[in-house]
Amino acid sequence: MSTIRLTMAQAVARFLTAQKTEIDGQVMPLFGGVWAIFGHGNVAGMGEALHGVRDRLPTFRAHNEQGMAHAAIAFAKASRRRRMMACTTSIGPGATNMVTAAAVAHVNRLPVLLLPGDVFANRRPDPVLQQIESFSDGTVSANDCFKPVSRYFDRISRPEQIIPALQRAMNVLTDPAECGPVTLALCQDTQAEAYDYPESFFSERVWMPRRTRPDEAELARAADLIRSAKKPFIVAGGGVLYSGAEKALADFAERHGLFVGETQAGKSSLPHDHQANLGAVGVTGTGAANALAEDADVVIAVGTRLQDFTTGSWALFKNPNRRIVGLNVQAFDATKHSALPLLADARVGLEELSRALGTWKAPEAWTGKGREEKARWFETAARYTDPTNAELPSDAQVIGAVQRTSQPSDVVVCAAGGLPGELHKHWKASTALGYHLEYGYSCMGYEIAGGLGVKMADPSREVIVMVGDGSYLMMNSELATSVMLGQKLTVVLLDNRGYGCINRLQRATGGVSFNNLLQHTHHVTLPDIDFAAHAASLGAQAVKVKGIGELEDALKKARGSEHSTVIVIDTDPLASTDAGGHWWDVAVPEVSSRDQVKAARKDYETALAEQRVGD
Numbered sequence: 137m138s139t140i141r142l143t144m145a146q147a148v149a150r151f152l153t154a155q156k157t158e159i160d161g162q163v164m165p166l167f168g169g170v171w172a173i174f175g176h177g178n179v180a181g182m183g184e185a186l187h188g189v190r191d192r193l194p195t196f197r198a199h200n201e202q203g204m205a206h207a208a209i210a211f212a213k214a215s216r217r218r219r220m221m222a223c224t225t226s227i228g229p230g231a232t233n234m235v236t237a238a239a240v241a242h243v244n245r246l247p248v249l250l251l252p253g254d255v256f257a258n259r260r261p262d263p264v265l266q267q268i269e270s271f272s273d274g275t276v277s278a279n280d281c282f283k284p285v286s287r288y289f290d291r292i293s294r295p296e297q298i299i300p301a302l303q304r305a306m307n308v309l310t311d312p313a314e315c316g317p318v319t320l321a322l323c324q325d326t327q328a329e330a331y332d333y334p335e336s337f338f339s340e341r342v343w344m345p346r347r348t349r350p351d352e353a354e355l356a357r358a359a360d361l362i363r364s365a366k367k368p369f370i371v372a373g374g375g376v377l378y379s380g381a382e383k384a385l386a387d388f389a390e391r392h393g394l395f396v397g398e399t400q401a402g403k404s405s406l407p408h409d410h411q412a413n414l415g416a417v418g419v420t421g422t423g424a425a426n427a428l429a430e431d432a433d434v435v436i437a438v439g440t441r442l443q444d445f446t447t448g449s450w451a452l453f454k455n456p457n458r459r460i461v462g463l464n465v466q467a468f469d470a471t472k473h474s475a476l477p478l479l480a481d482a483r484v485g486l487e488e489l490s491r492a493l494g495t496w497k498a499p500e501a502w503t504g505k506g507r508e509e510k511a512r513w514f515e516t517a518a519r520y521t522d523p524t525n526a527e528l529p530s531d532a533q534v535i536g537a538v539q540r541t542s543q544p545s546d547v548v549v550c551a552a553g554g555l556p557g558e559l560h561k562h563w564k565a566s567t568a569l570g571y572h573l574e575y576g577y578s579c580m581g582y583e584i585a586g587g588l589g590v591k592m593a594d595p596s597r598e599v600i601v602m603v604g605d606g607s608y609l610m611m612n613s614e615l616a617t618s619v620m621l622g623q624k625l626t627v628v629l630l631d632n633r634g635y636g637c638i639n640r641l642q643r644a645t646g647g648v649s650f651n652n653l654l655q656h657t658h659h660v661t662l663p664d665i666d667f668a669a670h671a672a673s674l675g676a677q678a679v680k681v682k683g684i685g686e687l688e689d690a691l692k693k694a695r696g697s698e699h700s701t702v703i704v705i706d707t708d709p710l711a712s713t714d715a716g717g718h719w720w721d722v723a724v725p726e727v728s729s730r731d732q733v734k735a736a737r738k739d740y741e742t743a744l745a746e747q748r749v750g751d
């Protein structure tokens with residue numbers, strides 16, 4: 137066996153360069169790069185190793201570990217999980233800064249390879265700078281925080297351990313069912329230790345997406361159930377996009393006369409104007425999709441985790457006879473709420489299901505209802521997004537302006553605040569992946585860093601990041617990285633002077649406006665933040681606009697620019713789209729001295745009665 141003597145860190149770097157993926161017949165590197173913030177625990181080991189492979193595996197310097205991991209996660213999502221990135225950090229705070237991002241990837245089932253540095257395996261210099269020192273457990277380090285939010289966690293304390301660990305890591309990162317974050321905590325002395333690695337460990341490997349075919353009996357049972365349906369309805373989740381099943385979904389819906397509601401992760405599975413697409417479903421759903429979801433007797437749930445925003449906290453699907461067919465690669469999801477599982481890749485699953493259904497079509501009366509509801513919704517929705525002269529436009533009116541100046545190939549990126557709900561209802565996505573919402577963890581601060589990852593995944597598309605003032609203040613530093621890397625973003629920053637959506641939620645649950653909008657906080661001086669000046673200081677072109685007309689002009693100008701641009705607009709914190717949507721379970725206090733809370737509790741108990749438990 138021929139071997140090569142490398143440090144463990146050099147072996148990691150070399151191994152990553154040998155991993156390939158095949159997209160549209162073209163073999164390319166699986167890893168689009170490594171994000172790195174060096175410190176003690178990775179600068180000497182991983183730093184030296186990454187420098188050695190920089191021509192084949194670029195290293196990118198970020199400003200915040202959470203932000204760089206967000207960029208990596210967004211890159212993977214925008215690449216349909218077919219490409220990914222790694223992230224390396226120092227030990228201690230550099231590492232734990234990434235834990236929230238690991239949770240983002242875990243919830244959203246997205247691949248990212250996290251390589252935090254760890255304490256010395258030999259323990260000689262203990263306690264080292266940033267070592268947390270457990271009194272009771274000598275094996276614990278700060279990196280144990282990654283365990284619950286990693287699909288696979290390992291700590292590498294001998295150089296040869298990296299051989300099975302990296303192979304296991306690749307299984308997890310590329311398996312559609314298991315997919316999620318992998319954390320390999322790399323002890324700093326081990327990174328620098330040499331070992332005679334077998335050459336074969338570094339042979340090129342081309343990873344192909346596994347397309348699990350349905351089990352025959354499950355397929356027959358699912359087809360029987362769908363054939364018995366009078367009111368079938370499809371829920372399209374992120375799995376449709378990860379599988380590249382858009383055409384299969386369109387064919388399936390057309391052939392069998394079915395309508396589709398899209399989750400946040402599934403939005404853009406069908407073009408907004410496709411006859412079958414009723415738009416968003418669930419708590420932030422369109423009136424059209426929700427009308428059909430409420431009545432549906434068979435819900436075909438494709439590639440969705442069925443989170444509460446999709447199921448209306450399990451009160452949306454009201455038909456007492458409703459059954460669910462769970463078409464999913466992951467049994468954990470396919471069997472939720474007594475669903476009839478159909479374990480398969482979304483694309484082949486839909487193709488085979490269609491074959492099994494033959495010429496079966498949904499009843500015409502039901503199809504007619506879908507068409508009517510869709511027409512009614514579009515008329516209603518336009519009232520919220522049409523141009524306005526209002527001094528303080530709503531989020532929906534800003535979305536209307538962005539939409540009017542956008543191109544079909546644009547990608548809109550968002551994650552938290554009031555915007556995701558408004559975008560889910562109103563954004564008209566024309567092409568697959570044109571809508572990028574991180575709404576599994578809805579992590580404030582994902583937006584700009586995520587936008588950067590989306591842009592790096594496909595630089596040919598214009599990326600428009602929509603972000604609230606709260607999210608922007610929480611994390612904006614990768615804006616400077618976008619400037620540094622020449623990866624252009626257009627950021628539309630909606631300044632409603634605080635946490636608008638949480639203030640609205642607080643009021644809706646009977647609370648007093650308290651500690652959300654800046655004016656309702658404990659303060660000595662009410663902040664008056666000059667976001668345009670802030671963005672400009674990070675190197676972006678920045679402008680503050682007044683109203684929708686100026687916003688549209690600024691958006692057109694930004695399109696012509698090659699530079700990252702931030703457009704700031706003041707918006708109304710109280711306005712949101714009251715049409716469409718569905719109840720969401722947010723627990724209201726059972727006792728309170730406030731009459732408004734008592735009233736909200738009464739409404740809450742009435743709503744709870746609609747919640748279906750366990751069926």
Ligand SMILES: Cc1ncc(C[n+]2csc(CCOP(=O)(O)OP(=O)(O)O)c2C)c(N)n1
Nearest residue numbers: 553554578580604605606607634635636637
């Ligand atoms: C990291 C993180 N902390 C807290 C929350 C809870 N949260 C959701 S939206 C929100 C306010 C967002 O404010 P902003 O970005 O200004 O959007 P707005 O609500 O004003 O539309 C908060 C605090 C979260 N989703 N993520």
Ligand SMILES: [Mg+2]
Nearest residue numbers: 604605634636
């Ligand atoms: Mg805000």
